[in-house]
Amino acid sequence: MEQETVTRQGYRTVGKPVPRIDGVGKVTGRTLYTDDMVLPRMLHAKVLGSLHAHARISSIDATAARNHPGVEAVVTAAELPPHKKDPSNRRQVIFAEGEVLFCGQPVAAVLAGDPHVAEEALALISVEYEELPAVLDPLAAMKEDSPLVRSPLGEVDRSEERGHVTVNVEQEEAKGKASNTSGQISFTRGDVEAGFGEADRVVEGSWRSAMVHQSYIELHSTIADYDVAGELSVWTSTQGPFQIRDALCQALDLPQTKVRVTPMEVGGGFGGKIYLTELMVAALAMIVRRPVKYIMSRKEDLQAATPSPQVVVQLKAGMKGDGTLTAIQARLIYDCGAFPGAPMLPGCLLLGGYYRCANLGIQGYEVMTNKVSVGALRAPGTYNATFAIESAIEMLAAELGLDPLEARLKNVVEEGDPLPSGQPYPRIGARQCLEAIGDSAIWKERSESRKRPHTGVGLALGGWLGGLQPSTATVQLNGDGTISVIVGAADITGTNTSFAQIAAEELNVPLSMVNAATGDTKTAPYAGISAGSKTTFIVGRAVKAAAEQAREQILAIAANPLEAAPEELEMADGVVRVKGNEEKSLTFARIGTMSTAFAARYAPVMGTGTVAASKQAPGFTVQTAEVEVDPETGIVTVLRYAIAQDVGFAINPLSVAGQMQGGASQGLGVALSEEMQYDEKGRLLNPNLLDYRLPTTQDLPPIEAIIVEVPSEDGPYGARIVGEPSIVAGPAAVANAVADAIGTRVHEVPITPERVLRALGKW
Amino acid sequence: MAKQLISLQVNGDTYEVAVEPHWTLLETVRDELRLTGSKEGCGTGDCGACTMMVGGRLITSCLMLAPEAEGSAVLTIEGLSRDGDLHPIQQAFIDSGGVQCGFCTPGMIMAAKALLDRNPSPTLAQVREGLEGNLCRCTGYTKIYEAVLAAAQRTS
Numbered sequence: 046m047e048q049e050t051v052t053r054q055g056y057r058t059v060g061k062p063v064p065r066i067d068g069v070g071k072v073t074g075r076t077l078y079t080d081d082m083v084l085p086r087m088l089h090a091k092v093l094g095s096l097h098a099h100a101r102i103s104s105i106d107a108t109a110a111r112n113h114p115g116v117e118a119v120v121t122a123a124e125l126p127p128h129k130k131d132p133s134n135r136r137q138v139i140f141a142e143g144e145v146l147f148c149g150q151p152v153a154a155v156l157a158g159d160p161h162v163a164e165e166a167l168a169l170i171s172v173e174y175e176e177l178p179a180v181l182d183p184l185a186a187m188k189e190d191s192p193l194v195r196s197p198l199g200e201v202d203r204s205e206e207r208g209h210v211t212v213n214v215e216q217e218e219a220k221g222k223a224s225n226t227s228g229q230i231s232f233t234r235g236d237v238e239a240g241f242g243e244a245d246r247v248v249e250g251s252w253r254s255a256m257v258h259q260s261y262i263e264l265h266s267t268i269a270d271y272d273v274a275g276e277l278s279v280w281t282s283t284q285g286p287f288q289i290r291d292a293l294c295q296a297l298d299l300p301q302t303k304v305r306v307t308p309m310e311v312g313g314g315f316g317g318k319i320y321l322t323e324l325m326v327a328a329l330a331m332i333v334r335r336p337v338k339y340i341m342s343r344k345e346d347l348q349a350a351t352p353s354p355q356v357v358v359q360l361k362a363g364m365k366g367d368g369t370l371t372a373i374q375a376r377l378i379y380d381c382g383a384f385p386g387a388p389m390l391p392g393c394l395l396l397g398g399y400y401r402c403a404n405l406g407i408q409g410y411e412v413m414t415n416k417v418s419v420g421a422l423r424a425p426g427t428y429n430a431t432f433a434i435e436s437a438i439e440m441l442a443a444e445l446g447l448d449p450l451e452a453r454l455k456n457v458v459e460e461g462d463p464l465p466s467g468q469p470y471p472r473i474g475a476r477q478c479l480e481a482i483g484d485s486a487i488w489k490e491r492s493e494s495r496k497r498p499h500t501g502v503g504l505a506l507g508g509w510l511g512g513l514q515p516s517t518a519t520v521q522l523n524g525d526g527t528i529s530v531i532v533g534a535a536d537i538t539g540t541n542t543s544f545a546q547i548a549a550e551e552l553n554v555p556l557s558m559v560n561a562a563t564g565d566t567k568t569a570p571y572a573g574i575s576a577g578s579k580t581t582f583i584v585g586r587a588v589k590a591a592a593e594q595a596r597e598q599i600l601a602i603a604a605n606p607l608e609a610a611p612e613e614l615e616m617a618d619g620v621v622r623v624k625g626n627e628e629k630s631l632t633f634a635r636i637g638t639m640s641t642a643f644a645a646r647y648a649p650v651m652g653t654g655t656v657a658a659s660k661q662a663p664g665f666t667v668q669t670a671e672v673e674v675d676p677e678t679g680i681v682t683v684l685r686y687a688i689a690q691d692v693g694f695a696i697n698p699l700s701v702a703g704q705m706q707g708g709a710s711q712g713l714g715v716a717l718s719e720e721m722q723y724d725e726k727g728r729l730l731n732p733n734l735l736d737y738r739l740p741t742t743q744d745l746p747p748i749e750a751i752i753v754e755v756p757s758e759d760g761p762y763g764a765r766i767v768g769e770p771s772i773v774a775g776p777a778a779v780a781n782a783v784a785d786a787i788g789t790r791v792h793e794v795p796i797t798p799e800r801v802l803r804a805l806g807k808w
Numbered sequence: 809m810a811k812q813l814i815s816l817q818v819n820g821d822t823y824e825v826a827v828e829p830h831w832t833l834l835e836t837v838r839d840e841l842r843l844t845g846s847k848e849g850c851g852t853g854d855c856g857a858c859t860m861m862v863g864g865r866l867i868t869s870c871l872m873l874a875p876e877a878e879g880s881a882v883l884t885i886e887g888l889s890r891d892g893d894l895h896p897i898q899q900a901f902i903d904s905g906g907v908q909c910g911f912c913t914p915g916m917i918m919a920a921k922a923l924l925d926r927n928p929s930p931t932l933a934q935v936r937e938g939l940e941g942n943l944c945r946c947t948g949y950t951k952i953y954e955a956v957l958a959a960a961q962r963t964s
Contacts, residue, residue, distance in 0.1 A: 062905075064903055068902035069902065071910030071913050072894065072898035072902055072913055072914075072917060074844070074845015074886055075845065080848070081838075161830075262847070262855055262857055262911045263847065263909070264848075311909060312849075312909045312910065312911030314909075315945070342851065343849070343854075343855075537909065700905065702951075703905045703908055703946070703951055708948075710947070710948030711945070734849075734852070734854035735852065742935075
């Protein structure tokens with residue numbers, strides 16, 4: 046048995062860095078991902094995508110493909126089984142019908158036993174298109190005289206967005222005249238004009254962030270099977286098995302008892318793997334009554350998954366000479382692609398939610414274009430807005446001769462301060478994150494850094510509010526005295542390791558006695574999607590409650606043979622003892638046997654925890670970058686990088702630091718290299734990982750993670766949301782460092798060499 | 809297309825396998841030998857998830873045709889811990905938190921092995937250079953650097 050000692054705040058297991066419990070499978074290649082699975086008689090699906098960004102489909106002729114040897118079926122919209130259609134919901138438009146809305150939109154699928162045969166047959170499908178005007182730029186799309194991106198929509202389904210962030214604000218849907226603007230929202234406070242009147246400096250600008258892709262290394266992968274009893278089984282790489290179950294049941298009119306969604310190991314999700322291709326694969330399996338596997342190619346995934354939106358932020362902000370922020374006015378334009386669903390709410394809320402400011406005027410617009418529709422990427426919609434406000438704050442501080450850290454500390458929000466929606470913040474740690482970065486080596490040594498040519502240091506604040514969704518968990522005592530935690534939440538970040546830690550803590554046993562696993566939707570207790578940073582925060586509470594209940598049950602069983610009242614007992618290391626009497630004890634293994642064996646007298650130990658969380662625990666981050674800019678080539682090199690983040694309480698500091706570093710690296714990708722580039726016809730120019738530039742080891746120095754702990758009110762042990770805030774501050778921090786290095790500002794991310802040279806007047 | 813019989817030596821075992829001439833080493837090892845530890849993340853040699861060693865050299869197996877590997881010793885992630893004990897690099901990846909989603913991990917560990925085979929005590933800069941062909945989206949690489957440096961210490 047491993048040696049464990051009491052660590053922080055009297056805790057034994059939580060708060061201690063522990064390696065992931067699923068590590069061995071992953072380092073040996075034994076962990077099964079969806080594409081590693083083969084089912085009997087399984088067919089492979091390949092999908093034909095639209096060649097045009099906007100066109101009418103005149104005809105589809107699949108005769109030659111159907112006759113191709115080895116092809117089992119070719120399916121277009123005409124051959125699909127009955128299902129509920131919703132033109133506003135990308136997932137419920139399986140294949141384009143009549144009109145294609147973006148390049149790569151699925152038009153048909155070929156099924157064959159050999160994936161190469163299916164691929165060959167795609168080329169034999171003849172689709173005749175009648176091209177329509179494609180609208181690609183969101184600002185152009187907003188103009189009165191712009192062609193329409195698509196036929197007008199009725200009601201808009203926004204269910205998935207709500208899983209990521211919970212805000213008590215409803216969007217106004219665009220009403221009246223048909224337009225490409227599919228949603229609007231506005232927040233006002235005070236009098237913006239009066240606020241600008243009070244200011245000693247006012248800055249104004251426009252900031253643009255490119256469309257970027259989540260770029261999980263594992264591609265979208267799904268297998269479905271539909272049996273003669275009318276039961277549907279789906280194995281898929283998803284963050285949200287119950288969401289898929291519910292959506293499939295709704296679309297296919299099946300009861301939720303008849304659909305088993307098994308969340309396979311997720312090879313990276315970052316918000317992009319909730320629900321996308323599962324309905325298509327299920328429909329194909331229903332047609333052929335055989336298992337069907339569909340693995341997107343990297344090209345398809347880049348062209349036709351759900352990337353993060355392009356956003357344009359026009360912003361004006363004013364500050365007094367003493368650093369008091371007097372007014373923020375902003376228009377945020379989110380390009381949602383061909384279907385509504387851009388995450389503009391959190392962007393608008395946080396743009397006006399980092400600082401106390403008496404006068405706000407924030408307007409958000411969701412605008413459709415003929416590009417792939419967008420989805421969530423880690424704190425969706427927020428890094429884009431933060432890039433603008435955190436650049437503007439820096440500009441104001443510089444113009445007023447104020448220290449940028451001091452200017453932020455003067456205005457930063459604290460508990461009780463209102464969001465733009467009026468909702469007050471619960472306890473938060475934004476100030477503590479600023480102070481932590483103020484103490485970091487990079488920030489303290491910035492005057493030394495600046496002595497080197499073309500080198501600069503910048504910082505930025507970021508945050509994320511977090512989602513809320515009820516969840517449940519069970520904790521069981523096995524016959525041999527070990528503990529099993531069962532949840533329905535997909536483990537994408539090491540949450541099952543943290544759940545095992547929580548159960549071990551509550552039952553006072555070493556971690557080695559506990560395992561935690563995710564079940565499928567037919568066997569596991571319900572959990573919300575593993576998104577919105579809420580899994581440990583909410584499901585962790587359910588695990589804690591379940592473990593507490595299991596503890597009571599164990600003590601109740603032990604009380605009888607030990608001839609003591611439950612409150613006279615204590616437990617440690619898998620042994621229940623009468624307090625003050627070492628002689629009288631009972632092991633968990635004995636209690637396990639007494640409650641599971643043939644003719645056992647006691648009912649099995651199974652604790653249940655159910656939670657409906659109502660209060661968020663927002664997470665803030667402050668990040669600082671030291672960069673060097675080559676004035677000849679325009680190349681920006683990140684020399685050093687640090688992230689401070691308030692995590693409330695780090696249940697597993699190893700995985701928490703990993704989340705912080707990973708999210709920060711994604712922010713650096715947004716800042717410096719990632720951009721989905723489209724030509725004038727709406728075709729993606731870089732649908733591969735050579736031309737779509739993810740950060741490599743050569744781009745990223747080690748990232749220093751500074752864990753800040755301001756306990757949340759409701760999270761387990763004070764834990765708050767962790768996964769998402771880490772991406773938010775990077776683009777602004779890098780932009781501020783670049784401005785510090787070259788004395789001029791780049792207003793568009795990624796900050797490519799070309800954009801640097803343009804800013805320097807050399808292009 | 810007519811299949812051809814080839815002989816592959818993978819992780820010390822010899823396999824006679826019928827392949828179509830256009831099959832890649834990756835799909836042959838995954839689909840025919842059912843060694844699924846090596847992953848496909850792009851199919852164009854850009855991500856490194858399919859990294860194996862062939863004849864002692866690091867290759868992206870999605871870009872190598874299976875017949876090209878005939879006569880060379882192929883080492884995949886499954887060959888690293890044959891006797892049930894983890895290779896020190898594997899253990900270091902777990903201990904340092906260098907594993908998150910795990911999808912890049914097999915290829916990353918193979919690249920780390922190739923690096924440590926030729927340079928048992930690399931500097932941080934050499935680790936960064938040695939792993940540049942392998943993309944990881946989860947970790948930001950920091951804990952992977954730490955894992956490789958720790959593994960170098962353990963083995964030297």
